[in-house]
Amino acid sequence: MFTSRPVGFVSSPYKGASEVPKGLGAKHEADGVLRILPEFEVGLTDIEGFSHLVVLWEFDRSQGFELLGTPPSDDRAHGVFATRSPRRPNPIALTIVELLRREGGELHVRGIDMLDGTPILDIKPLLSSIAPEKLRRGWLAEAEVRRG
């Protein structure tokens, strides 16, 4: 087991949970910035080549967990592992964002649903699961071409 540590923080237009679009058909098209702490900035090397990123972050304004709960998108209760509820045994959230551009330790992205100041735990490149014509895979695609 481990204790989480922030590698950066989100700058978001959403200041409170009620402002984040939720429920059926909610679209997350807000632009924001993932501000990576200076000591982790080297870890962003070559991230520019990817079109989409998986952002893992902490539900830091949620307390405790609830195994069965009713989400905004339904009027029936479902298990926490079948929903995106913030009240989870490990308060880890996942958002897929589009990377617009990088400026040093700042990643300008589209599609955020985090609150302003949210701690970022991890960033991973999205390697599949996006329509191929919309996906770029940066250095990995280049490495594939080099290796034929």
Added chain:
Amino acid sequence: MFTSRPVGFVSSPYKGASEVPKGLGAKHEADGVLRILPEFEVGLTDIEGFSHLVVLWEFDRSQGFELLGTPPSDDRAHGVFATRSPRRPNPIALTIVELLRREGGELHVRGIDMLDGTPILDIKPLLSSIAPEKLRRGWLAEAEVRRG
């Protein structure tokens, strides 16, 4: 910040890291079981309706982190946030699996790349990013139909 806790453990055919397929074109088609601890089993309610799950798990056999490293799929170094390296500031891994069936607290899945005994941190339904004809969305799709 929080301290991670396992909600279950993976039963996998892979007993050592060298057995897990890695690198370019590596396919993860192994079947395995996500064994959820009895105290969290209620959290699985309605998970059967989803075809694919996002599994967050811990790189429990990895030590420390490396901001720049050379992955098996390339001969050049890249930033940790542009790779799937296990040596991350927060040792959280992500795998998308296909749910074959549920038996109580056991989820039989396809597509695992974890080692046997790996601690599971979280499970979330995959709601998009899979070709629509292959994706089922369980209670959410039903709720959408009910609401018209």
